Amino acid sequence: MLPAPKDAPRRLLVSLLRYHKPWVALAAVLLMFQQAAMQAGPLLVAFAIDRAVPALRGDDYGPLVLLGSLYLVAAVASGGLQYVFIRVAARINQRVLLDLRGRIYRHSQALSVDFHDRYTSGRLISRSTTDVEALRELLDEGLQELIQVVLSIVYITAMLLVLDVGLGGAAVLSFVPLLMLVRNFQKRSMRVYRKRSTAIAAVIVKFAETMNGIRPVKSFRRERANDAAFAELNSHHMRVNGDSILEMARYVVLSRLTANVAVAAIVVWGAYRVADGTLALGVLAASALYIRRLYDPIDRMGMFLNSYQSAAASLEKIAGLLAQEPSVPDPAQPRELPEREEGKPGRSVEFEGVSFGYRRGGEVLPRFDLSIPAGETVAVVGSTGAGKSTLARLLARFYDPSHGRVLLDGVDLRELAVPELRRGVVMVTQEAFLFSGTVAENIAIGRPDATREQIEDAARSIGAHDFIRTLPDGYDTDVRKRGGRISAGQRQLVSFARALLADPSVLILDEATSSLDVPGERAVQQAMDTVLHGRTAMVIAHRLSTVEIADRVLVMSDGRIVEDGPPAELIAGSGRFADLHRAWRDSLS
Numbered sequence: 084m085l086p087a088p089k090d091a092p093r094r095l096l097v098s099l100l101r102y103h104k105p106w107v108a109l110a111a112v113l114l115m116f117q118q119a120a121m122q123a124g125p126l127l128v129a130f131a132i133d134r135a136v137p138a139l140r141g142d143d144y145g146p147l148v149l150l151g152s153l154y155l156v157a158a159v160a161s162g163g164l165q166y167v168f169i170r171v172a173a174r175i176n177q178r179v180l181l182d183l184r185g186r187i188y189r190h191s192q193a194l195s196v197d198f199h200d201r202y203t204s205g206r207l208i209s210r211s212t213t214d215v216e217a218l219r220e221l222l223d224e225g226l227q228e229l230i231q232v233v234l235s236i237v238y239i240t241a242m243l244l245v246l247d248v249g250l251g252g253a254a255v256l257s258f259v260p261l262l263m264l265v266r267n268f269q270k271r272s273m274r275v276y277r278k279r280s281t282a283i284a285a286v287i288v289k290f291a292e293t294m295n296g297i298r299p300v301k302s303f304r305r306e307r308a309n310d311a312a313f314a315e316l317n318s319h320h321m322r323v324n325g326d327s328i329l330e331m332a333r334y335v336v337l338s339r340l341t342a343n344v345a346v347a348a349i350v351v352w353g354a355y356r357v358a359d360g361t362l363a364l365g366v367l368a369a370s371a372l373y374i375r376r377l378y379d380p381i382d383r384m385g386m387f388l389n390s391y392q393s394a395a396a397s398l399e400k401i402a403g404l405l406a407q408e409p410s411v412p413d414p415a416q417p418r419e420l421p422e423r424e425e426g427k428p429g430r431s432v433e434f435e436g437v438s439f440g441y442r443r444g445g446e447v448l449p450r451f452d453l454s455i456p457a458g459e460t461v462a463v464v465g466s467t468g469a470g471k472s473t474l475a476r477l478l479a480r481f482y483d484p485s486h487g488r489v490l491l492d493g494v495d496l497r498e499l500a501v502p503e504l505r506r507g508v509v510m511v512t513q514e515a516f517l518f519s520g521t522v523a524e525n526i527a528i529g530r531p532d533a534t535r536e537q538i539e540d541a542a543r544s545i546g547a548h549d550f551i552r553t554l555p556d557g558y559d560t561d562v563r564k565r566g567g568r569i570s571a572g573q574r575q576l577v578s579f580a581r582a583l584l585a586d587p588s589v590l591i592l593d594e595a596t597s598s599l600d601v602p603g604e605r606a607v608q609q610a611m612d613t614v615l616h617g618r619t620a621m622v623i624a625h626r627l628s629t630v631e632i633a634d635r636v637l638v639m640s641d642g643r644i645v646e647d648g649p650p651a652e653l654i655a656g657s658g659r660f661a662d663l664h665r666a667w668r669d670s671l672s
């Protein structure tokens with residue numbers, strides 16, 4: 084679980100309700116009047132028995148008619164107030180939930196890549212679905228229950244004391260064991276609810292992971308193994324859920340038993356006193372009704388505690404998530420990039436005394452310096468795990484270096500204003516991800532204000548225009564609906580068109596490892612030439628043809644740059660790259 088300050092859940096709830104203070108106050112006032120109207124009933128019964136019945140014997144109908152009318156008015160008022168209250172409460176609750184879901188989304192998106200390396204999307208989905216749902220239950224039912232319970236206890240105790248101090252006092256005393264039960268239930272159920280929230284998150288994580296990786300699942304025939312793993316998580320969730328129901332059942336049974344014993348004792352005592360003549364019959368009848376009503380809320384208190392504990396466990400998790408700070412924060416005093424000279428291609432990049440390690444694990448890139456002049460295309464090669472992607476991610480500022488600085492035209496990336504960084508450096512990743520929306524929208528992601536003409540121009544320059552036109556709705560084809568029809572090579576072309584339109588000064592390209600058919604490969608190669616032209620570029624190269632168009636090659640091994648020079652020079656030498664190049668050539672012949 085993510086760490087959060089101890090009172091973070093409470094503070095989160097308060098901050099969510101902060102904007103709705105007047106409405107919360109109105110809801111509280113409505114409930115106060117509603118409860119007063121509701122609790123007037125037994126008192127009116129006492130008057131009816133002790134006053135109206137004797138008056139009736141003297142043919143005086145007045146008191147009975149009055150009491151009957153009052154009873155009716157109280158019942159109608161109670162119902163009417165309850166209706167208005169429900170509407171007000173729904174208004175508050177829906178807005179609070181809207182706000183919370185929005186906060187979770189915005190915050191999760193703002194957190195840095197290293198957070199998402201650790202915290203799976205399944206867990207995030209669980210936070211914004213089941214955990215928000217737990218809060219909804221608390222707000223929709225729980226809080227209303229709580230206020231009603233507290234108010235009815237206060238009103239009823241006051242009524243009982245007014246009717247008869249002895250009976251009232253006895254009823255108050257009987258609350259001591261009940262409160263002890265409540266406390267005990269609260270402690271035990273919190274543990275269970277924490278476990279339950281984790282268990283349901285595990286179910287969702289497994290689900291999301293399987294469906295995200297459905298292709299490898301199919302190709303490795305993982306269905307059975309996954310079914311077994313899922314069944315285990317699913318039944319664990321069921322067991323933990325069962326535990327929470329048992330806790331509730333235990334509480335309900337014990338509290339009812341205690342309440343019934345108390346009612347019996349008080350009624351027996353009251354009956355003796357009526358027989359003695361120290362208590363009026365109407366007062367006993369009203370007291371018995373009130374005492375029943377007094378203990379009724381104890382069950383409902385259980386319901387409230389149930390939803391409260393469940394919501395508290397969920398709020399704890401949500402608060403933990405919201406307390407996370409981005410590890411790659413926006414600069415406090417953002418700096419602009421210097422004006423670009425007319426005709427100068429791209430911007431210069433400088434890694435100055437940089438070293439880096441991921442949060443989990445040791446140092447991946449030991450201290451190094453690297454200078455890339457503006458307009459240069461650098462191909463980075465090396466064996467798997469050598470640190471090529473890590474180098475690229477530092478330049479894209481997915482992570483900040485542990486030591487040293489990465490400079491763009493002399494400005495530290497950490498100080499660079501966010502829009503400048505967005506325009507300055509763009510990374511095209513291997514998977515060429517397409518978002519839901521049309522092809523045109525996908526191309527325009529880096530420049531939302533682009534006109535249709537500019538979008539089509541970019542696609543044309545990349546060589547994607549012809550295939551896009553053959554799609555069912557051309558540029559307006561929804562990529563998710565037709566996702567299956569856009570091949571890997573075409574997806575890459577779309578992502579190149581996107582990069583070309585965004586027109587960054589520095590382009591980082593993680594070349595796809597998956598090989599395409601020969602025409603597809605050629606099209607992608609040409610598109611790459613176009614997109615790299617006129618800017619500074621870093622390409623993680625997996626193809627010989629890519630290396631050959633680079634001005635310079637960096638060979639990486641174990642996080643170090645072991646060779647650095649123009650491709651022709653390195654090929655002619657006797658180093659690692661020359662070996663690699665020979666192997667490549669051999670594989671082509």
Ligand SMILES: Nc1ncnc2c1ncn2[C@@H]1O[C@H](COP(=O)(O)OP(=O)(O)OP(=O)(O)O)[C@@H](O)[C@H]1O
Pocket residue numbers: 200441442443444447465466467468469470471472473474
């Ligand atoms: N998110 C991460 N968290 C922790 N360690 C990581 C992370 N990403 C990469 N590493 C580690 O950093 C080292 C360098 O990885 P990197 O992905 O930069 O290599 P690469 O040269 O790009 O490899 P490939 O060609 O296979 O993509 C590896 O040892 C890897 O295990």
